[in-house]
Amino acid sequence: MNKAVFLDRDGVINEVxxxxxxxxxxKEDLYFLEGVAEAIQKLNEADFKVFVVTxxxxxxxxxxxxxxxDSIHEHMAKELAKQGAQINEIMACTHAPHENCYCRKPGSQxxxxxxxxxxxxxMKSYMVGDREPDIEAGNAVGIKSLMVVNTHPEAYKCFNNLSEAVEWILEDEKA
Structure with missing residues (x-):
């Protein structure tokens, strides 16, 4: 079995x-947050599959x-790859918020x-998000769910940014 880190996009990878x-x-509106490429690269080097769920x-x-x-996501993956950071797959729920579909976070599809x-x-995987629906989606499937930027009582741990979360993940997996 593989280990993975699931990343929300807006607020975790890029500015919003x-x-x-x-x-x-x-795609011109996509600005990476500081340290994101390096953090993803560290996950790649530690043999984590890295997914974006947004x-x-x-x-x-x-x-x-x-x-x-699709153009935004292709651009994002290409720019990260230029910096040595690989995303295995990007999955997006494109339904409007009021549609209450099964894939939109906090849904976990x-x-x-x-x-x-x-x-x-x-048991060897993590969800990293910046909002309550991210944490709820990860918790629903039994993944340690980490919050960046904000705090949430249901988050396993909270961090200031993705870089801090990744450092903790790399230490946690050794435990």
Whole structure:
């Protein structure tokens, strides 16, 4: 079985609701947070599969198309790869928030699909998010769910950023 880290996108990998960008609806709006590529590279070197699981209701609400979202994700993966950071797969729920679909976090279908497709051991895996739905989705499938930027009582641990979370993951896996 494989070990994995599941990352939310907005607020964990890239800026959102900052002075530079409100939402990422075009690839030109994608600004990586400091240390993200290096953190993902460390996970790669430690043989973790790295996945992005993201709610992208902007598609369902008409702010961008599926093709535009695919372009953003291709750009993100390509730019990270240039820095030595590999993403195994990016999965996005494109339903509008009010649709209450099974894949939109806090629903856990994206995680369940990846766990199954890649033969992932939940006991050796982590979810890293910046909002309550991320933590709820990870907890629902039994993965240690870590919060960055914010705090949440149901998070296993809370950190200031992805780099700090990854350092803790690498130590935790040795325990």
């Amino acid at each position: 609701k900052t002075d530079r960008v409100k939402f990422v609806n075009r 709610n992208q209701g902007g598609v369902g609400l008409g702010y961008m198309t599926e093709e535009e979202l 994206m995680l369940l699909d990846l766990l199954d497709d890649y033969d992932i051991d939940i």
